[in-house]
Amino acid sequence: MVAGMSVSLESIAVGHTATVADVLGDDAVALRLLEMGLTPGIVVRLVGRAPLGDPLELELRGYRLSIRRAEAARITLTAG
């Protein structure tokens, strides 16, 4: 991983897990994502995508959450 480049949750493959680095943005959407438990350091698994590629199904903190790719693109991941 190149330093300074950030990978978002949108780009990981189905079935893979990743660790949340941060949620970008200061708006209500960012806040709701944090409130739903997508906080820095938490491990998320991409369970699947809807038939047309959007939205995504995630697993975190022992439950399932669906968000659109636009929202997933704002969730950066820690390298490694």
Next chain:
Amino acid sequence: MPQPSAPPSHLTVALLGNPNTGKSTLFSALAGIPTRIGNYPGVTVEEKVGRFTHRGMTIDLVDLPGSYSFTPQSPDEQVAIDVLRGRMADVSKPDCVVVAVDATNLERNLYLASQAMELGLPMVIALTLSDVAAAKGITIDDAALASRLGCPVVRVVAPTGDGVATLRERIVAAPDTPFPRPPDLSPHLSAIDGSRPQAAREAIARYAWIDRATAGIVSRSAPARRPLDERIDGWLTHRLWGTLVFIAVMLALFTSIFQLAAPLMDLISAGMDGVSAWAESVLPEGAIRSLIVDGVLAGVGGVVVFVPQIALLFLFIAILEGCGYLSRAAFLMDRLLVWAGLSGKSFIPLLSSFACAIPGIMAARTIENRRDRLLTILVAPLMSCSARLPVYLLLCGAFIPNVAFGASWLRLPAVVLVCMYAVGVIVAALVASVLSRTIFRGPPQPFVMELPGWRWPQPAVVLERVREAAWSFLKNAGTLILAMSVVIWALGSYPKPVLPAAADLTEAEQQGEALRQSFLGRAGRLIEPVVKPLGWDWRLGCAAVASFPAREVVLGTLGVIYNLGDVDPGEEEGATALVRRLKAATWDGTDRKVFTVPVALSLMVFFALCAQCASTLVIIGKETRSWFWPIVTFSYMTALAWLAAFATYQLGTALGW
């Protein structure tokens, strides 16, 4: 003057919790059937209050809308906060708050609970779905949790009633219990970048606090095999299998609504016919009998007949919601609906509207987002409902040439019929996408939706949904529909016709003459300049006006107005007689035929897009709590219907159809 020393005999208790935590089941287990259901003043959020007594104490249990946090993102969540802070005019400030916390999803549920701990109210945590958690290998040390949070924690399995008695004890004792300690977020806050907004820092700090509060008291033993609900989920949200199952579920749902409701609807119709016949036999002939039979009973029957469809639809929705499929359906359909400016949650309301817009609009209650909900309600009446079908069938059968279209088995009338359904869907998509980019333009609406675990729907909750939907429909639409039907009856019956004394008219001809001379007939002639560009004569205009209460009325009106007795669209003989009469109809004083292919098409397109349904408009008014939106719906749909009918007629005439 209340005695300060006397123990209180009445408690107001708020029931708070995330959506999908078994909160409704817990409400039923504690309080049974709600004593009060309505809307909170000024908002479309449902207010549900139940009452029970325990140890001589009367407890009013206020079921708050499911919420994820105290920074509200929907009117529902705002209401929850307002009630808890004592800012809701209708409800007294709660004496105690019960927080339903899903044991299978402890961390995220404790987020809301930790905010509730800051309210300065006595609090009891009900650890719901403990049995499901146990089956998943999750064990929670509830005693340790209670001591860390500083409030009682009661393990409940609401469907079986386990723990409910203990919960009642804790509620009654709550006023004497110390308040929970508000969570101390400061050590966590100091570790977070100070440039972020306070709310975001607090959210991160709160989860850090939760992680520490639950450390060591939740243990997960990995189940021997992949849990069942995970495997089900894998299939039902799969790209191919998920789509196929989805189509199968929807087909099953709608065929059963039609199939199962049909006998009940026939039964109600027959019952209403019986009542009408009885009323006709006991009442003396005259205005009173006509008012009761043609006005009141016809109007009431027209409303009651929808009840089976509404009850069935809500039964299926409640079951699908209870087991968790509804969120999967929204998940599967979201992308398609985003193109039209809607969201996945609009899917069920729109699909339901093909049966009838009324349950469809009521089903839009499941959409939390106000903008998406309003947009869905505004376009739902464009879906071709079952009341349009008889109109399409009559006109397609009578005036569209029965020739092959492409293939020999594919006939033109069937193609036109499909086109009528397509017109509604396409126009709805266009209207929604235009509105969402203009009047309803705003920041992007987030789609952050929980996919709850699979579980069995609770019969008590399901039946309550059905009962509530059927009753609110009967109560709210019934009164106004009744009034509307009486008005249309009066307009069609008065003033009494002056018949030429010597003329030897048949009864049907007399009825036709009476209608011509009535206010309704005069209105039809008055609006003739408006409907002429659509290719219609004054009688068609009159039928359109008279079908304002309900589209299907148009067949009966056409029958009367073209000098034929009242035609029941279900009777094959009557319909063919009507067809013969319509085929013979000519413009007043000429032998130019009224009904040509372009006229039939323009009439069908008009009925596909118009808002000729008083019940729908009443329900829109009821659901949006405003007269503004039904007026908007009626205006835009009528304008669109006229323009599309005009274009259809002019194009058809120009092409020489």
